[in-house]
Amino acid sequence: MAEDNTRPIKRLKLNDNAEWYASAILTDEYSKEIPRVTVYLSELDNKRQISNVMYQLSKMLPLEQMNLQHLKRVRQLDIILCKVGDLKDQNITQYLESVGLGNEVVDILCKNIREYDVPALPPMLRWQYELAQTCWPCKFHPDKYMESLHNGSIFNEKERKFHSNIMHLLLTIKNCMENDKPCGICIDPRTKSVVALASSRASISPVMHCPMMLVDFVARTQDGGAWREEVSDEFANDDEELYNDVKVNPIISGIPKRYLDFIRTDERFKDIRIGAELPRAKLKCDDIEQNATLNVDNLEKYGPYLCTGYDLYLSQEPCLMCAMGLVHSRARRVYFEKRSYNGALVTRFKLHAIKELNHHYEVFQCKKQGEDSNHVIYS
Structure with missing residues (x-):
């Protein structure tokens, strides 16, 4: 049996006009400083030597071979030779000779050598690039979309207002x-x-966490749902007039009757639209899986399929089971308010950062300005 939720609704004492900000939880390659690697630098005597030395190094010891192609090879009179870690039982002179550099060039390069730390990976965002530039000149190819995720400009004022309305609800x-x-x-x-x-509904079953219930209720709008019997009394009975439209209008079949009645009657949420698009036809999974990353495009093209192209707003960070369930459900974005002690999107690790997964959703934490986003829920 589902839980008894018949107690009267209280008014939540929140500032209705409070604006929520969705802050992207980016993978570490975007959110952390670039690690450093130690290389050998050679300081040349004059700029006339650069041309010949560069020709020889580019031919015999290219930066691509060391995975340092994101770096400029020369800074004034300093020139990168190789990674210190690439040398095993050889000294630097022996190593340069072993790769085929001529004796004259080796003599020039080995005259004034020192170790130096340079960025080990290419900068992904401008803040990383600017920080890396203080260490060594780098190549940088801006990604406007990722920059907008990082600085929050991805959302316009209308979208931020929508986030606030949904979070308030x-x-x-x-x-x-x-x-x-x-x-x-x-x-x-x-x-x-x-x-x-x-x-x-964890009191009914230990696996009936909120995100799992949400996915199951989405499935109801697509003529599915695994827990229909367990939560049957949360949805309409045949004699309830207010909910009779579900029988002829299944687009709202993913919303339990108490929530639906509340949204319909509370003036604060009168502008929030309700209802899902109905499935258009029976689809083969492979038809959509082939373009799994194009979530909204697939939703537009094929119609609803699991949570493809949908955004999920959660009151707390999902655990690993739920986070993985949202991967399988093909969610587009996951927004959450509070971090949880067993959270799988930022607290314990970042599931969406695992490149081996065949689907990745974007993750955002919603908070009010000045609010502590690191507060963790232990429940």
Whole structure:
């Protein structure tokens, strides 16, 4: 049996106009400083030597061979020779001779050698590039989309307002209707419409975490759902007039009746759209899996399939089971408010950063300005 949620709804004491900011949780290659690697530098006597030395080094000891192609080879009179770690039982002179450099060039290069730390990897964002430049000249190819994720400019004012409205709805349901249990909302970003709304039902089964319930409720809008019997009393009975439209309008079949009634009757949320797009036809999984990264394009092309192209708003960071479930469900983005002690998107590790996965969603933490985003929930 589902939990009894018949207690009256309280008003959540929040500032309705409070704006929420969605901060991207980027993979480490974008969020951390570039590691350093130690190389041998040679300081030449004059600039006239650079041309001949560069020709020989580019031919016999290219930077690409050392995975340092992101670096400029020369800085004023200093020139990169090789990584210190590439030398085994040889000294630098023996090593340069072994790669085929002529004696004259080796003599020039070995006259004034020192060790120096340079960026080991290419800079991905401008802040990394500017920091790397203080160490050694680098090549940099800006990625406007990733820059916008990092600096927050990816969202315009209208989108930020939408985030705020959804977060306000989410926390109202969590605190006033679900006794502070984890809650989640699934949104179709094309229509800005609520597809499904769920809360944790772990008291029924230990695997019925909020994100798993949310995915299951999304499946209801696609004529699926594995837990129909377990939560049957959360949805409409045949004699309930207010919810009778579900029978002829299954686009709202992912929203339990209490939530639906609340959204429909509360003036604060009158502008929030509800309803999912109905499945267009039976699809083969392979048809969509081939373009798994083009989430919104696939949603536009094929119609709803699992959570493809959908955005999920969660009151807390999902655990590994749930985070992986959202990978399998092909979610587009995951927004969460609080970190959790067993969270799999930032607290323990970053699941979305594992390159070997066949699908990756973007992750954002929602917070108000000045709020501590590192607060962890132990529940």
